[in-house]
Amino acid sequence: MLEDELNVNIRHRDGVAVIDLIGDVTTFAEEKINGAYRQVTAQGHRYILLNFRQNDYINSAGIAILIGIVTEVNQNGQKLAVSGLSPHFQKIFRMVGLAQYAEIYQTEEEALSAFRRLSGVE
Amino acid sequence: MIRLLDSTPTIRLGGMTGMSGAEGVTEQVIELRLPSRLGYERIAMDTAASLARRMGFADERIDALRTAIGEAVTNAIEHGNQADEAMKVVVLLTVRPNELVISVSDQGRKALEVEQTKLRPHIADVFQRADKGGWGIWLMRELMDEVEFTLAPGGGNLVRMVVHLERMPISDQ
Numbered sequence: 592m593l594e595d596e597l598n599v600n601i602r603h604r605d606g607v608a609v610i611d612l613i614g615d616v617t618t619f620a621e622e623k624i625n626g627a628y629r630q631v632t633a634q635g636h637r638y639i640l641l642n643f644r645q646n647d648y649i650n651s652a653g654i655a656i657l658i659g660i661v662t663e664v665n666q667n668g669q670k671l672a673v674s675g676l677s678p679h680f681q682k683i684f685r686m687v688g689l690a691q692y693a694e695i696y697q698t699e700e701e702a703l704s705a706f707r708r709l710s711g712v713e
Numbered sequence: 714m715i716r717l718l719d720s721t722p723t724i725r726l727g728g729m730t731g732m733s734g735a736e737g738v739t740e741q742v743i744e745l746r747l748p749s750r751l752g753y754e755r756i757a758m759d760t761a762a763s764l765a766r767r768m769g770f771a772d773e774r775i776d777a778l779r780t781a782i783g784e785a786v787t788n789a790i791e792h793g794n795q796a797d798e799a800m801k802v803v804v805l806l807t808v809r810p811n812e813l814v815i816s817v818s819d820q821g822r823k824a825l826e827v828e829q830t831k832l833r834p835h836i837a838d839v840f841q842r843a844d845k846g847g848w849g850i851w852l853m854r855e856l857m858d859e860v861e862f863t864l865a866p867g868g869g870n871l872v873r874m875v876v877h878l879e880r881m882p883i884s885d886q
Contacts, residue, residue: 617751618751619751648755648758648779648783650754650780650783650784650787650849651784651787651846651847651848651849651852652787652846654845654848655844655845655846655847655848656845658836658839658840658845659845661840662840662845665840677776678773678776679773679776679777679780683780683852686852686855687836687848688835688836688837689836691836692836
């Protein structure tokens, strides 16, 4: 009960792999998040959006998991963005420095239009 | 409803009515005793958030408090008590007129090194390391007004944090 499972759902929109993270991003989430990232990478996706749900719980273990994803995204030449974070977690992402490597958007739609502009330019 | 295993967490409310002079200062202390199992930090987070809301803290401060207390209790569970469920994490929430004092103590299977309490990780360095963690204590220090690590009377680790009621939220970086 207290391990509150994270539900991970993968969608494909406009050439972007959208990974919905529904629930809490803590140490229990590691396998699911890494698994989803590996899956979309194996499918050859360059653009990845981590779509959070407002007000879920992200702790330092969750931040470590996300830094692990950013490390691989950089190595694999992909682009990562995040959406749906509450103002508190947007602030924490900026404090930690994650925002330098994964652009923060308020909503999924805003992130998708930014990816569209990016893929149009490249 | 909170009921897990045979080690049920307890919540105790103590009214320490120290009448100090004419002001009649009342300190209320809430004590939580939590099993050392990951997930129980949420009980402390929810309790502290509920208390802080009643005290009139702004939403941003309550979010900061949730994160800080979650990290403190998680450290106590995983590090101090080495996730031995029989060992307790004791959380004291002391309500004062203009501040909330949070103390989190473990039973000290493993003591915190002083250097561990002063880490300031940098993400570019962390990319190179296998272990991407080490952000918890740094976050606590960034988010709370005061953070102090000492030894608990019983020999465990004790972290004491204070959040002031009238201080404006820390600005974004």
